[in-house]
Amino acid sequence: MQLRVGMVGYAFMGAAHSQAWRTVNRVFDLPARARMALICGRDAGKVSEAADRLGWDASTTDWRDLVTRDDIDVVDVCTPGDSHAEIALAALAAGKHVLCEKPLANTVSEARAMAAAAAAAQAVGVRSMCGFNYRRVPAVAMMRQLIADGRLGVVRHVRATYLQDWIVDPQFPLVWRLQKDRAGSGALGDIGAHIIDLTQFVTGQLISGVSAVTETFVRERPLPAGSSGLAASVDGDGHHPSVGPVTVDDAAVFVARLDGGALATYEASRFATGRKNALRVEINGSLGSVVFDLERLNELEFYDATRPTAEQGFSRILVTEGEHPYMSAWWPPGHIIGYEHSFTHQMRDFIEAVATGVDPTPSFSDALQVQLVLDAVTRSAELGSSWADVEPALV
Numbered sequence: 449m450q451l452r453v454g455m456v457g458y459a460f461m462g463a464a465h466s467q468a469w470r471t472v473n474r475v476f477d478l479p480a481r482a483r484m485a486l487i488c489g490r491d492a493g494k495v496s497e498a499a500d501r502l503g504w505d506a507s508t509t510d511w512r513d514l515v516t517r518d519d520i521d522v523v524d525v526c527t528p529g530d531s532h533a534e535i536a537l538a539a540l541a542a543g544k545h546v547l548c549e550k551p552l553a554n555t556v557s558e559a560r561a562m563a564a565a566a567a568a569a570q571a572v573g574v575r576s577m578c579g580f581n582y583r584r585v586p587a588v589a590m591m592r593q594l595i596a597d598g599r600l601g602v603v604r605h606v607r608a609t610y611l612q613d614w615i616v617d618p619q620f621p622l623v624w625r626l627q628k629d630r631a632g633s634g635a636l637g638d639i640g641a642h643i644i645d646l647t648q649f650v651t652g653q654l655i656s657g658v659s660a661v662t663e664t665f666v667r668e669r670p671l672p673a674g675s676s677g678l679a680a681s682v683d684g685d686g687h688h689p690s691v692g693p694v695t696v697d698d699a700a701v702f703v704a705r706l707d708g709g710a711l712a713t714y715e716a717s718r719f720a721t722g723r724k725n726a727l728r729v730e731i732n733g734s735l736g737s738v739v740f741d742l743e744r745l746n747e748l749e750f751y752d753a754t755r756p757t758a759e760q761g762f763s764r765i766l767v768t769e770g771e772h773p774y775m776s777a778w779w780p781p782g783h784i785i786g787y788e789h790s791f792t793h794q795m796r797d798f799i800e801a802v803a804t805g806v807d808p809t810p811s812f813s814d815a816l817q818v819q820l821v822l823d824a825v826t827r828s829a830e831l832g833s834s835w836a837d838v839e840p841a842l843v
């Protein structure tokens with residue numbers, strides 16, 4: 449069986465997905481083969497160059513054509529958040545399986561529409577999944593397994609941080625990720641969404657309410673070169689100002705309750721000087737604790753409180769053995785993997801689900817649940833950190 453993939457977008461995430469589509473069938477033995485059929489972008493010259501560089505058969509500038517063509521089976525959405533809903537809804541309506549980057553959408557109402565459409569499409573065998581790739585890091589999958597097996601006992605604390613520093617310089621330009629109408633939110637939706645999903649995934653508990661603060665430390669930034677066409681960049685007199693307003697959060701910090709009884713803290717920031725892409729999650733339970741640190745993604749720290757007192761202490765598990773999730777397909781024992789492999793594993797799980805007629809996870813409904821948390825964080829922060837309940841997604 450062949451799955452002909454059409455991908456929309458070719459920047460950072462498009463490149464990461466391309467690498468994964470290219471690799472997945474070379475490494476994993478799967479019931480279907482992905483064919484990198486068509487890539488789409490707005491600029492004909494640039495997307496054609498991207499097709500050559502990233503290994504796609506052909507390129508187009510028309511995503512509406514891509515999602516309706518008979519020779520495309522899967523649509524992979526790697527665009528900024530403001531077009532996720534439109535592209536994914538059109539693709540589902542055309543009967544295509546859809547993989548959509550995170551966060552699922554820019555608003556709860558868009559995410560709700562996408563989850564409803566995905567649920568309806570499921571009934572006729574059309575599959576959809578949201579790209580929370582860190583679920584597919586072997587150490588994260590193992591963390592989930594340890595908790596599901598009861599090795600931590602009752603989970604009491606969740607401590608999650610995702611820290612970056614790429615906009616500390618106030619002269620860093622006003623790129624799309626800093627504009628609410630394009631990105632939905634800032635650090636919160638871009639990297640906070642990852643730790644929300646990851647902690648819900650590993651604990652099996654959902655966030656039921658939050659109290660939050662958010663901050664935009666630098667409120668105006670230079671417009672990127674060539675962006676004078678931005679609506680926000682033209683003032684009342686038709687002049688082109690050289691700076692524009694930052695309309696998203698630079699950092700978001702919140703406490704939360706999980707529906708299984710755990711207390712949690714979350715911090716997502718693009719102002720953590722020196723922290724480039726630092727995601728860390730620690731879970732404490734009645735029988736033990738476990739820690740995942742993305743900068744050491746082949747490892748887990750595990751504290752087993754059931755061991756004899758004299759032997760207790762955090763131990764380091766190297767998650768590189770054939771017994772560990774995803775690892776048997778790669779290299780001999782002890783050989784490490786990296787960031788890009790999480791995307792290859794994501795494509796592996798997606799292809800297998802589509803080919804065997806199973807619904808992959810995280811579903812659009814799971815991703816709606818994350819969107820509801822993002823929304824609750826924003827509401828709480830706007831109301832001076834007052835408690836905001838998170839309603840269940842119910843799709």
Ligand code: SOE
Nearest residue numbers: 460461550612638639642725
């Ligand atoms: C940018 O902050 C970004 O590329 C995120 O959008 C990704 O999801 C994350 O993996 C790395 O950082």
